[in-house]
Amino acid sequence: MRAGFLAGVLLFAAGYSYVAFAELAYLSSAGRLGPGFFPRLIGASLVVLCAYSLALELRRREPERLSSFWRAAAAVAALSAAFVAALEVLGGLLSMIAFMAAALAYLNRGRPVQNALLALALPAALYLLFRVWLNAALPRGMLGLPF
């Protein structure tokens, strides 16, 4: 997994460097250091360091042990992604309630009353804080509900 992460960063670095070298000029039209100077420096350094680190990692060949709690972390991350996706569909308030209800049902099992109260109280408080008090933007969603 560590090698996979490093490979991902290397891929990003390679793409970044490609754009820096292929599309951005090293010198500006006035003969000064141009928009490509700094990105080329950063990109080339990233590629070299990532490639070196990846080579060291691949040579190590030590098996990586996953934590026994990885499923909990993955489930919470998946729920967070679903929450962000739901914002555009259900709007701010309903998405918050749905996420809290789902996350608490998974994490805080066997306490339906406590979960229901929390799933309603926190989103309501945040809605009042952001939308009513601060007049900040909250997603309306596709349903077009007034909250």
Add this chain to the structure above:
Amino acid sequence: MDLFANLLLGLSVAVSPANLAYLLVGVLVGMIVGIIPGFGPSAALAVLLPITFGMDPTSAVIMLAAIYYGSQYGGTITSILLNTPGESSSVAATFDGYPLAQQGRAGPALVMQAIASFVGGTLGVILITVLAPAFAQLARRFGPPEFFLLVVMGLATLIVMIAGNWRYGVISALLGFALGTVGVDLETGQSRFTFGSAELIGGIDFIPIAIGLFGLGEFYYAFYAGLHVSGSGGIVQYQNEKRFWPEARDFAETRVTFARSSLLGFVIGVIPGAGATVASLMSYSVEKSASRTPEKFGKGAMAGLVGPEAANNAASSGAMVPLLTLGIPGSAATAVLLAAFVLWGLTPGPLLMVQKPEFAWGLIASMYLGNVALLALNVFAIPLFVQMIKLPYRLLAPAVIVVCTIGTYSVGGSIIETWLMFAAGIVGFFMKLYGFSPAALVLALVLGPLAEQSLRQSLTIGHGSPMIFLERTTSLWIIGVTIAALALGIWVRRAQKSE
């Protein structure tokens, strides 16, 4: 005379009812943030930034700064009662704080840590009051080479002292620089890495990245580490102890420690990149070396608790000096504070104290009051914070994720930025898991434009020659301090390993 006039001006700003109320909210939130393991001041500041949008800029920065230094106080309560530091800067407090609690001296340990934090924090603010104007005066002589070297110093020190692996630390910083180049090049007006997207022309906003890395990423990692099932079962029940207050011998043993560690902490805090964690660990080593009874360290020595606590609070005050006078943050948390300054049109740097004295001195004066409030909270509201420790992670985490997500959306009303925050959360989880440095990434992202601009200007001034960095006296001084800071970092890491 100027000093007192400025301080009086600052006090007149800080004691307005609104600013006092925001200060109290800030210190209380800071304490709570400090208590929650895995949720640091950087995440809290980033998450709460949107909430301050409707406020007066001075009130907002007073509150955010109070959260920042208040978190240094809170982190130690869990170190003493649970052997779990709330913040990385409270790790050293577990070495002797928890053994003291196990010996039935949790009450005296909690009170002494509060006094040490107060002394360190207040001495730090006194030193800011005296030294910040002199620093600002000095900084007016800085040109592009000095600013570039300061950025390099901050990042290099941070990587050497904090990152688990220096190569991964450098990669993290380079990633931050790379993200910082997205958007319009300020010198030529050319778009870079925008791929035709209008949303990217203004660059990658720092707030979603900071909230994702420090908020979501830390929580995902906490779940991976099983923090949601570990609970607070091992908490020491200090209420059953015979004595709550410290004895005269506790003060006698530590009277030099207070001053020595505060001064040490402040000096380390001023160095960009060093920070409170390094200050506390270094103070522990120094106190152990200076003690007549070093064998007691690790077994419940009061100096082993007082030293790191005074040092980390003085360091958090010291870190405000480069932030206010140079506009250079030394840590992820001060980087978020810098973002807050910029958001309200305040430009930290040598001229801040001249152009916005009511803001700069109002903030400094508020730190005196904040430390008094924190001392009172730490001594008299301990039962409240002990209840907070018992708040289970499984209830806390969904609430924080909701605040992170809604907070990010409310900043720019952009769903793309909300997705960016989620992506940063995933990246932050892997960075934490594999020993990369999210703090270096965020710091480089914030300082990237300054680094690029000052490097290009320096090389233009030097006609393309990098020798420009070695030809100026102030540059040579900064290089000298950087080398000393790096040597110090290596020494601290070796001392840490041998502990």
